[in-house]
Amino acid sequence: MHAFSSLLLLGALAVQSVLGRPDLSARREAEIIKRSADSFLATEGPYALKSLLCNIGPSGCLASGAASGAVIASPSKSSPDYWYTWSRDAALVFKTVVDTLSNSYDANLQTNIQNYIVSQAKLQGVSNPSGSFSNGAGLGEPKFNVDLTQFTGAWGRPQRDGPPLRAIAMINYAKWLVKNGYTSTATTAVWPVIKNDLAYTAQYWNNTGFDLWEEVQGSSFFTIAASHRALVEGAALASTLGTSCTACNAIAPHILCFLQRFWSPSGYIISNLFSSGRTGKDANSLLGSIHSFDASVGCDAATFQPCSDKALSNHKQVTDSFRSVYKLNSGIAQGVAVAVGRYAEDTYYNGNPWYLSTLAAAEQLYDSIYVWQQQASITVTSISLAFFKDLVPSITVGTYSSSSATYVSVINAVQTYADGYLNIVANYAHANGSLPEQFDRNTGVPLSASDLTWSYAALLSAKARRAGIVPSSWNAAAGNSVPGTCLATSVVGSYVSATAVSFPASQTPSGSSATVTATATATGTGSATTTAAATATPTGCASDHQVLVTFSVKYATTYGQSVKIVGDNSAIGAWNTAGAVALSASQYTTANPIWTVTISLPAGTTIAYKYIVVNTDSSIKWETDPNNAFTVPSTCATTATKADSWH
Numbered sequence: 001m002h003a004f005s006s007l008l009l010l011g012a013l014a015v016q017s018v019l020g021r022p023d024l025s026a027r028r029e030a031e032i033i034k035r036s037a038d039s040f041l042a043t044e045g046p047y048a049l050k051s052l053l054c055n056i057g058p059s060g061c062l063a064s065g066a067a068s069g070a071v072i073a074s075p076s077k078s079s080p081d082y083w084y085t086w087s088r089d090a091a092l093v094f095k096t097v098v099d100t101l102s103n104s105y106d107a108n109l110q111t112n113i114q115n116y117i118v119s120q121a122k123l124q125g126v127s128n129p130s131g132s133f134s135n136g137a138g139l140g141e142p143k144f145n146v147d148l149t150q151f152t153g154a155w156g157r158p159q160r161d162g163p164p165l166r167a168i169a170m171i172n173y174a175k176w177l178v179k180n181g182y183t184s185t186a187t188t189a190v191w192p193v194i195k196n197d198l199a200y201t202a203q204y205w206n207n208t209g210f211d212l213w214e215e216v217q218g219s220s221f222f223t224i225a226a227s228h229r230a231l232v233e234g235a236a237l238a239s240t241l242g243t244s245c246t247a248c249n250a251i252a253p254h255i256l257c258f259l260q261r262f263w264s265p266s267g268y269i270i271s272n273l274f275s276s277g278r279t280g281k282d283a284n285s286l287l288g289s290i291h292s293f294d295a296s297v298g299c300d301a302a303t304f305q306p307c308s309d310k311a312l313s314n315h316k317q318v319t320d321s322f323r324s325v326y327k328l329n330s331g332i333a334q335g336v337a338v339a340v341g342r343y344a345e346d347t348y349y350n351g352n353p354w355y356l357s358t359l360a361a362a363e364q365l366y367d368s369i370y371v372w373q374q375q376a377s378i379t380v381t382s383i384s385l386a387f388f389k390d391l392v393p394s395i396t397v398g399t400y401s402s403s404s405a406t407y408v409s410v411i412n413a414v415q416t417y418a419d420g421y422l423n424i425v426a427n428y429a430h431a432n433g434s435l436p437e438q439f440d441r442n443t444g445v446p447l448s449a450s451d452l453t454w455s456y457a458a459l460l461s462a463k464a465r466r467a468g469i470v471p472s473s474w475n476a477a478a479g480n481s482v483p484g485t486c487l488a489t490s491v492v493g494s495y496v497s498a499t500a501v502s503f504p505a506s507q508t509p510s511g512s513s514a515t516v517t518a519t520a521t522a523t524g525t526g527s528a529t530t531t532a533a534a535t536a537t538p539t540g541c542a543s544d545h546q547v548l549v550t551f552s553v554k555y556a557t558t559y560g561q562s563v564k565i566v567g568d569n570s571a572i573g574a575w576n577t578a579g580a581v582a583l584s585a586s587q588y589t590t591a592n593p594i595w596t597v598t599i600s601l602p603a604g605t606t607i608a609y610k611y612i613v614v615n616t617d618s619s620i621k622w623e624t625d626p627n628n629a630f631t632v633p634s635t636c637a638t639t640a641t642k643a644d645s646w647h
């Protein structure tokens with residue numbers, strides 16, 4: 001696989017494109033390159049799937065000692081020590097595993113998926129340095145020990161991409177269940193776990209956190225894109241299951257609105273907002289785009305679809321940013337594939353290309369080809385022009401139908417370009433196909449964590465997209481209209497322990513008969529309970545119908561004071577002031593000193609509560625007796641308000 005001839009080939013291609021004779025020569029090279037990508041994938045695909053499964057407990061060949069369903073990041077226990085399970089990595093891995101199952105049923109994959117969901121239900125309840133389950137804060141913890149106990153060392157936490165990505169992975173399996181006639185399993189076993197992650201996303205999306213590389217505190221494009229998708233897809237699944245996700249519907253548009261902020265007029269996505277010291281050009285954005293892929297919305301720019309003009313312009317700028325920084329890339333012309341890392345300023349292990357970043361660059365292009373072929377046209381805008389000019393220098397702004405020569409040239413050139421990224425991975429993988437995390441920026445020698453699970457997932461998804469196998473729609477068409485005004489609103493969620501999850505045996509696709517079963521060992525530790533179960537269901541609404549109740553109270557505070565609500569429901573701290581929920585002063589004025597908060601509560605619930613004022617020294621001033629009381633309407637209404645005056 002370290003084919004020196006392939007390296008020469010890349011050099012040759014660079015010269016061809018500099019000579020400016022794209023058509024004939026590019027097509028001839030395309031055939032050669034394609035053949036080499038084909039032969040690499042023929043062996044690497046099965047190797048990657050086998051290796052990925054080796055990293056999943058309890059019986060993965062390199063995961064001995066990991067809990068059932070736990071994905072280890074890598075078997076490497078030192079230099080670097082990746083012998084942990086990360087919520088993000090595990091979710092991305094299982095998103096791909098479910099896609100693989102959906103494409104071709106395999107009982108072993110299904111067992112692993114079910115074990116994963118059972119393990120995550122348990123993990124949601126594990127208190128950790130990011131917080132506990134009762135107010136959802138603990139769900140933002142990025143990594144755990146492989147036996148699913150908390151990791152207490154110093155770390156960049158919280159990381160808010162874990163819950164939405166995990167929701168997306170589990171929704172993927174719930175959709176498989178529904179498609180195969182097992183809707184009640186999706187409702188009883190998977191939805192309760194998904195719901196907690198959706199509640200987290202609706203509550204915390206507008207808070208800063210650490211990015212996917214665990215280095216920068218701020219707002220990350222990748223995290224925000226995943227948060228938006230999770231709520232849109234979660235709302236769609238809810239309605240399929242005959243229930244609803246009120247908070248998903250209320251909050252998703254505001255996340256999409258905020259997502260637009262990441263676009264720089266200079267033609268790229270600024271991967272991290274509210275942090276400094278970098279350009280923002282980062283594989284974060286390539287990953288954000290491919291994980292938001294939904295072919296049903298074509299090249300939609302609001303959701304940064306892979307073939308949108310914004311995402312293509314960003315592809316050029318991000319990949320170009322690595323051309324001059326790695327010796328490995330020297331002399332390779334724009335429009336020809338290069339090794340891609342995380343971001344140009346990276347110094348981790350001296351800053352090297354990563355397999356999963358290089359594969360993401362390929363995958364975005366395969367996604368694009370799929371959509372162009374589906375819509376039988378390619379549109380070049382002033383935003384994407386520079387991207388296309390690297391490949392077809394004579395191209396101009398316009399729409400090219402599939403019958404045009406320009407369309408054919410672009411498709412061939414993009415295919416060649418994408419396969420070039422794949423060939424870089426082929427060249428610098430271990431000879432036996434093993435993919436660690438990185439390869440050396442000067443020599444291409446594989447390095448850092450061995451057998452990185454995410455590297456294998458990235459290989460599998462790029463391979464599938466290249467073959468025209470795309471994931472099912474996440475309903476982006478219902479969630480891609482950007483509101484005129486962006487609001488910083490969120491909803492305080494109710495978190496209900498789902499550790500009793502279990503899967504019935506033999507839920508195979510019709511006609512198949514393998515036996516698969518998984519059951520959780522409910523520990524109950526750290527889990528909260530709510531009054532949801534005791535609530536009468538409003539007629540005509542889902543049994544878990546939630547209402548977004550906005551509480552408001554007027555209180556003239558002095559600088560540093562905050563107003564909170566605490567009461568007899570776990571969503572508002574169960575009378576423990578440590579769990580009291582802060583109100584927002586976003587509508588506060590001197591003339592009208594109003595504090596508000598929106599809390600998601602089950603319809604019909606009655607709560608008793610008080611407001612408290614917390615002073616800078618943490619001392620608390622309580623409202624006097626009696627308690628305030630409120631009964632959430634037992635109608636199908638999705639919102640309610642309760643205006644109180646401080647007493």
Ligand SMILES: *[C@@H]1O[C@H](CO)[C@@H](O)[C@H](O)[C@H]1NC(C)=O
Nearest residue numbers: 206207208219258486487488
């Ligand atoms: C919260 O949302 C508002 C409105 O989009 C935005 O201006 C603000 O920067 C966001 N803050 C964070 C931390 O996401």
Ligand SMILES: *[C@@H]1O[C@H](CO)[C@@H](O)[C@H](O)[C@H]1NC(C)=O
Nearest residue numbers: 430431432433434435446450
């Ligand atoms: C593949 O090669 C790497 C590097 O030489 C080695 O560490 C690994 O054990 C090999 N894997 C297998 C499955 O042979």
